[in-house]
Amino acid sequence: MTAEVATSVVVLGAGSWGTALAALIARHGEDTLLWGRDPVAIEAIQHRHENPRYLPGIALPDTLRATTGLAAAVASADLLLVVVPSHAFAETVALIAPHRRPGTGLAWATKGFEPGSGRFLHEVAADLLGDDVPLAVVTGPSFAKEVALGLPTALTVHSDTPAFGQRVADILHGPDFRAYTGEDMVGAELGGAMKNVLAVATGVADGMELGLNARAGLITRGLNEMLRLSAAMGAQPETLMGLAGLGDLVLTCTGDLSRNRRLGLALGRGQSIEEAVRAIGQVVESIQTADEVMRLADRHGIDLPISRGVRDVLHGDYSPAEGMRRLLARDQKPEYPATLFSRA
Numbered sequence: 001m002t003a004e005v006a007t008s009v010v011v012l013g014a015g016s017w018g019t020a021l022a023a024l025i026a027r028h029g030e031d032t033l034l035w036g037r038d039p040v041a042i043e044a045i046q047h048r049h050e051n052p053r054y055l056p057g058i059a060l061p062d063t064l065r066a067t068t069g070l071a072a073a074v075a076s077a078d079l080l081l082v083v084v085p086s087h088a089f090a091e092t093v094a095l096i097a098p099h100r101r102p103g104t105g106l107a108w109a110t111k112g113f114e115p116g117s118g119r120f121l122h123e124v125a126a127d128l129l130g131d132d133v134p135l136a137v138v139t140g141p142s143f144a145k146e147v148a149l150g151l152p153t154a155l156t157v158h159s160d161t162p163a164f165g166q167r168v169a170d171i172l173h174g175p176d177f178r179a180y181t182g183e184d185m186v187g188a189e190l191g192g193a194m195k196n197v198l199a200v201a202t203g204v205a206d207g208m209e210l211g212l213n214a215r216a217g218l219i220t221r222g223l224n225e226m227l228r229l230s231a232a233m234g235a236q237p238e239t240l241m242g243l244a245g246l247g248d249l250v251l252t253c254t255g256d257l258s259r260n261r262r263l264g265l266a267l268g269r270g271q272s273i274e275e276a277v278r279a280i281g282q283v284v285e286s287i288q289t290a291d292e293v294m295r296l297a298d299r300h301g302i303d304l305p306i307s308r309g310v311r312d313v314l315h316g317d318y319s320p321a322e323g324m325r326r327l328l329a330r331d332q333k334p335e336y337p338a339t340l341f342s343r344a
């Protein structure tokens with residue numbers, strides 16, 4: 001960790017991932033303040049060093065401070081990390097904008113797009129804060145609970161302002177946590193968003209007890225969907241082959257801590273979306289992201305059968321069983337389009 005710059009880090013969003021990241025950063029000796037909108041949760045974090053709703057029973061560092069006062073928190077920050085769900089991202093960045101000190105960069109660990117417009121979160125942030133603000137996305141295979149427990153984790157920080165990306169990686173990197181860096185924000189955001197949709201598909205297959213071959217087939221063909229859409233959008237294939245793509249795809253498609261996988265499992269076992277979401281009790285990003293992924297794919301003329309099936313099943317257009325039947329009934333084709341890795 002580099003210590004030349006005294007960093008006051010403000011994490012916005014006190015759910016499971018915001019709390020886990022704030023705890024990680026505080027454990028690394030950074031002066032860290034966590035902002036959340038729920039006074040009861042903030043009181044528990046500040047005084048009992050626990051987030052009972054989102055990370056029950058896990059001790060948070062005594063040095064982690066928490067507040068509901070957004071304006072003062074933002075004004076005190078020299079690094080901002082937004083970790084609210086994607087549907088609240090634009091609203092949160094708009095609240096930040098008037099209080100941000102000049103030069104303070106903004107990172108986020110949110111996965112998804114702006115609902116409705118389908119804009120990438122780096123586009124939303126640049127629109128609200130201006131093109132000259134350093135931006136970075138934090139993504140990769142990382143369940144909040146495991147990070148909060150201090151279990152080994154690797155993720156990646158992508159920024160088109162490399163010095164800022166490095167600074168964000170520095171506050172995350174530590175004895176049990178490896179933070180890599182890159183400069184492909186489109187690829188990194190696309191991977192983090194698409195894997196949530198693909199996790200629903202493997203969850204459905206597992207919920208229907210279709211076997212381990214089906215699971216591996218869906219993960220690999222899901223990676224193929226990521227690679228084809230990201231290539232059409234000018235992202236680098238290695239981003240999708242790394243932590244932001246394959247790494248997170250494998251974690252979310254196979255790990256039962258994943259809320260998106262658990263939604264798929266529930267649907268595959270015959271439960272309704274409403275029942276499943278109620279039981280999960282936390283954000284399930286795929287429900288909105290499936291629409292935005294398909295909007296992007298249609299705009300770029302890319303066929304994504306698995307993601308489209310998830311979108312249609314989530315819309316109630318047909319059953320999970322019918323979705324699987326349609327996937328299997330498709331025409332044969334080459335595994336990769338000949339042009340995939342030969343784009344300029």
Ligand SMILES: NC(=O)C1=CN([C@@H]2O[C@H](COP(=O)(O)OP(=O)(O)OC[C@H]3O[C@@H](n4cnc5c(N)ncnc54)[C@H](OP(=O)(O)O)[C@@H]3O)[C@@H](O)[C@H]2O)C=CC1
Binds near residue numbers: 037112
């Ligand atoms: N959990 C994980 O393991 C990981 C999550 N992520 C991503 O992080 C993002 C956040 O997810 P996560 O923390 O898991 O979600 P949770 O469901 O655990 O928590 C969501 C948090 O966001 C708050 N929130 C919701 N709407 C608003 C709003 N309009 N303004 C302010 N705060 C709001 C909630 O507050 P309240 O309780 O008051 O409703 C809650 O504190 C998602 O995009 C997710 O994909 C990425 C990697 C890992």
Ligand SMILES: O=C(CO)COP(=O)(O)O
Binds near residue numbers: 111196
């Ligand atoms: O993004 C995550 C792990 O990297 C968390 O996945 P879920 O949102 O499906 O729980």
